[in-house]
Amino acid sequence: MTDIAATASAVVGRSLWGDAWARLKANRAAMFSLYYLAFIAAISVFGPWFAPHQYTTIYADYVRTPPSFSPYPKADMIEVALDEAIKRMRTDIKEWRQEGNKVFVTVKSTRPIDDRNIRYLDRSDAFDDTKIESKSPDGLEVTMSASIKQQYFLFGTDNTGRDLLSRTLMAGRISLAIGLLAGVVAVVIGVLYGATAGFAGGKVDEVMMRIVDVLYSLPFIFFVIMLVVFFGRNFVLMFLAVGAVLWLDMARIVRGQALSIRRQEYVQAAEALGVGQRGILVRHVIPNLLGPVVIYMTLLVPQVIILESFLSFLGLGVQEPMTSWGVLISVGAQNIGSANWLLLFPAFFLVSTLFALNFVGDGLRDALDPKDR
Structure with missing residues (x-):
C-alpha cells in the first residue's frame, strides 16, 4: 500500500480563478459576448486611426449622405x-x-x-x-x-457632412472609457465602504449607513452638475466624479453580503480554528462577494453610458467635436424621419454592447459563485 501511494501521481487541485475560468469557457453565450466586447473595444481604440476619414472632417457636398458600399x-x-x-x-x-x-x-x-x-x-x-x-x-x-475624387461613406454622413463610421468608432472609444472609468471608481469605493461597514457592525455600521442615506437624499443631477462645474469640462475628471457618486448602491449591496457572510457557519468555524481576519477575507469573504460585485459592475457600465448621454444633452458632458454613442443617438433620434442611419448605427453598437455586458455578467456570476462549484 505504501509503494502504491508513493508511486501514484499527486492530484493537483484548481484554484478559485482556475475553476472560474473553466466554468466561464463552458458558457458559450458568455464567451461569445466576451469576444464581441473585445472586438468592439479593439475597433473603438484602433479603428479611428485606420478609418478613411477623420471624425472631425466636414464634407459640405455630402451632408446627410446615405450609407453605401460604392464610392461617391x-x-x-x-x-x-x-x-x-x-x-x-x-x-x-x-x-x-x-x-x-x-x-x-x-x-x-x-x-x-x-x-x-x-x-x-x-x-x-x-x-x-x-x-x-x-x-x-x-x-x-x-x-x-x-x-x-472618390469617397467611401460606409455608414453615411451626419447633418454637417462628417463620416458617421469614424464618429461611431470614436464615440465607442469615449463611451467605453467613460463607462469603465466611472464603473471602476464606483466599485472600488463601494466595496471598501460596504465591506468595512458590514464587518465592523454595531455603531460604526449605523453611522456609515446613515451617511449613505444622507447622500441618497441629495438630488442626484444637482450633485453631478455641481461636480461638473467644480471639475470643469475635462470629461475624465468629470466621470471620476460621477463614479464617486454612483458607489452608493454598491456600498449597500456589499454591506448586505458582508453581513450575511459574517454569520455563516464556515466563517465561524474558521474563526474558531484561529484563522485571522485577513485569511477569512481572502478565503471566504472575497470569493462570495465577487459574484454580486461583477454583476453590478456589468450593469453600472451601461448606466454610466446612458447618464453620459443625458449630461451631453444638457450641454454638460462630451462636447463637440468629440462625441459618444449617447450623443450620436440623441442626434439620430431627431433625424429618424429623414436620415434613419444616423440612429441605427450608433444604436446598434450601444445595444449590442449592453447585451454583451449582461451576458458576460451572468456568466461571471455563475463562474464565480462558490455555491455552484
Missing part, C-alpha cells in the same frame, strides 16, 4: 457638384463630359476668366487636381479638366 459621388451627383462649383466661379457652363474618372468642362463668361478660378473646383469635395486644358484668345472661354 454617384453619377447623378457629379453634375450637381459641377454646377455648384461653377456658380462660385461666376461663370456659365457651355458643355461638359465625363471620361472615366475625369471630367472636362468648358465655361464662358462676359469678362475674361482668371486662371485662379480653378481653385473653386479643387475646393469641391467631388473634384481634385484641376487643370486648364485650353483657353480662348479673348479669355472669355476656358476648358478645364478635373479628377473625380
